[in-house]
Amino acid sequence: MVFKEYITVKDIFGPLMLIEGVEGVTYGELAEVRLSDGQVRRGRVLEIADSCVLVQVFEGTMGLGRDNVRVKFLGKGLEIGVSPDIIGRVFDGAGRTIDGGPNIIPEKRLNVNGSPINPCARDYPSEFIQTGISSIDGLNPLVRGQKLPIFSGSGLPHARLAAQIARQARVPGSPEGFAVVFAAMGVTFEEANYFISNFQATRAIERAVVFINLAEDPPIERLAVPRMALTVAEYLAYELDMHVLIILTDMINYCEALREVSAARKEVPGRRGYPGYLYTDLAAIYERAGRVKGRKGSITQIPILTMPEDDKTHPVPDLTGYITEGQIILSRDLHLQGIYPPIDILPSLSRLKDKGIGEGRTREDHADISNQLYASYARGKAARELAVILGEGALSPLDLAFVDFTEHCNNEFIKQGEEENRSISQTLDIGWWLLGLLPRKDLKRIRKEYSDKYYRKREE
């Protein structure tokens, strides 16, 4: 097919350009922008009125003018070529390989926007994933097909945590690990490099596909990165039968790119200048996690976002929380105490845990011990806050025992090594060991049969 080329650029503003006098162009179409110096950029049609087209340029408009570009519309949306050879490869934000390996010869090309999964075709996620991290597996377990974000703050070790999850995640009893799709949006070179070298060192790269858009790369490209990564994930999961873990970092940068486009279009801004459709846009990404009936593979999503000023009500974490199935929240306080991973267990929650744990899946006592650890930790923490105001003297001996329990919990349950991969029964056993610090009669969330079986009073 021959495509008509247009040289009729009218306006250029922000990441957008307006082209006049076009014919036969459709909404969402991919545009190819060719500069007179031979550079080629890609764009997407955002709006089209009569013969005027508004195009968002992924690589940005720097260097574009009214006289030095020719624009072609390619009659299809943005696509990515896939084949089994993409496994183990590293791509940039435009979908080009950057690891020095051979070019990919695609088996087929897929539209990166995907289509919504029919709710009737969804299978409810219920298979427990052992991450080897106690505060996740014990208290907020992840299941295959879940979307569980990490809410972090700047300077907190979310990258190390995500890498550890990617390395260790297994479904107990199933030999294969997860294929990892990693999508970096606007992260630093160091952070991206940390992931890649980590994957290489552990040979996880052999089952990984990596997309990298760095902080210095074009921001608008970030709008395409998670979509390319998810399209690849869907290909691996539903066509190659793999269980895929996809890590998206950092969603804040993605949302800022969206805000930039919205501002350039002079749309009515919502909270903090983010567009009113931010929820819908994020949902189009997060809802691509899941299990589909009749397909072997699955897509489990771990988006990472750094909350500006550690504020959970900021629109990005807020709307993310409204879409995902729980959240893992990192605590600056624990981090300062030197506890890794600094997971704040009280506000963290995995909403799909109930169907994934218990007899036959993890262990019979899992639900009870998880409730008890949570309740005891909350009580100890409240007592400690009281002691800060009133002094330790104001606490009853029982309250003091709970404070002590909380300390031990931080240091023995939550804290663990970056290479330490605990099995679920190890995690639960540590839980029981800690509960041994408390009188049995105060463990009200635990059924008698389990405390008979597992509880041992600990003598200090």
Next chain:
Amino acid sequence: MKEGTVIKVSGPLVVARGLTGTNIYDMVRVGVQKLLGEVIEIRSDEYSIQVYEETEGIGPGQPVYPMGEPLSVELGPGLISSIFDGIQRPLDVISLRLGSYIARGAEYTSLDRTKRWHFIPARKSGDNIRPGDILGTVKETALIEHRIMVPQGVEGKVTVVAEDAYTLDDVVAEVETSTGKVSVKMLQKWPVRKPRQVTKKLPPDQPLITGQRVIDTFFPVAKGGTSCVPGPFGSGKTVVQHQLAKWSDADIIVFVGCGERGNEMADVLLSFPELKDPKSHEPLMGRTVLVANTSNMPVAAREASIFTGITIAEYYRDMGYNVALMADSTSRWAEAMREISCRLEEMPGEEGFPTYLGSRLASFYERSGSVVCMGSDAQGEEGRRGSLSIIGAVSPPGGDLSEPVTQATLRTVKVFWSLDDRLASQRHFPAVNWLTSYSLYQQVVGRFVANKIGAGWDENRTKALRVLQRESELEELVRLVGMEALSPEDMLVMETAKMIREDFLHQNAYHELDTYTSLEKQFHMLDVILKFYSKAQDAVDKGVDPLRLMGVPVKDKISNMRLASEGDMETFRRIEGDIARQVDELVEDRAVGI
């Protein structure tokens, strides 16, 4: 009517020219893919169309085909147990035919045309019939008898077919009206944006019993009433709505998943067929209709989904059923309106929402009510009663209740269940804040319950709420000076409040016994706690140390009352006996100076 041509595309909004003869809110098919859309604005020759499907690939010059009728739903046997998208396309059929993804331009009838339903006429040929009269019945599910009603505007002498199995397209009656013969089928259509008519509306006078203690006892909703559940993410809005869909004593449930998660709809689809109706022991799916337009499905269809749901609900109400509609979440609906409004470049109101946000929300909730239905029932009696209750979830950004959707909703609904982030993070569920929530149906429900269960219901609620209010005042003090500084009376208040919270209000939706509590059991549970309180007050007056009262062994039994089986009055009598004995012992000990 003429074909038009696309001149502009901006996301879900398409503008076309040349659609002469097409009216506002008429349906059209857009572009080569024939995507379904609705005309929402006409300015001279420019027709703005909201398109119910993803518009990628649509561009200027493509054709627009008029359909000549407004967005309507199909009504008839087969609605129950189905799952539809926002414009009533059958998602189960689509998934069977087209696979796991929702493809564009899919054209399937909402209701199955080939299935035969056993129709039992309720009228004889020669009878005179009027709109709303029950013409005949069909056993739609084990739980529901579907009543075929005479459509609006049809009146005259009827000829009815004999009892037999018919498809939805078969004529089941012919009516000689003043303007000629009209054929009536079991399948009827109704435009979604137009409320269905009733003879009259009545003030609600019956509770919608939900089995949720904090709701029924503290903040009840009436059959035909309206209620909203605002709360930040993870505070339990969906669980409350699912609990009501499972356990409330409505005849029909319409659940609209509006811009929320796909997995939650899958959960309902997988669990409802397994769950049994407590009365009939039939699967709950047999009284449920699902409308699912999840967050990743097209935003314009999300706008329509609420109307699709409420029209189906009204249809069953008109048969004389008590219907409850849950909408999760109305905020996503409002956001869909906002998105379309922005694209139309309308003048924005607060936070970019259209200025008509408030009136749209009000007109939606106004479609609820306790009503006298039109027409007569199968026995020819007039005055058939039906009701439609609406429970809407609201998702305020950042949990901030001052935002426009929450505020507009609060202006119209009568019950407010305020979900609290703090309670949710303490895992106190349902996280309904007892200090800020309210219900304007307390009296209506109180009167009803007083007749059934006996006096004391209203009184107990008032007492319990007073204790909880006092607790919140004292909490301030305790934070500053510690529990020990409280007077013995106040210590008792704190202890009683804790019992009300932990042993009564807290209710685990996932526990098979705790998930539902009858009104009677609710009454006894709260009554026991208040009896303990009043007994203990007497004891404190006589000088008993409140700390000793807090340690009486019967308290363990009180915390386990939730697990008493329904109808087991013996347990409560025993607990009351224990309270009396154990507290009296402490009073005697005190008297002899122990």
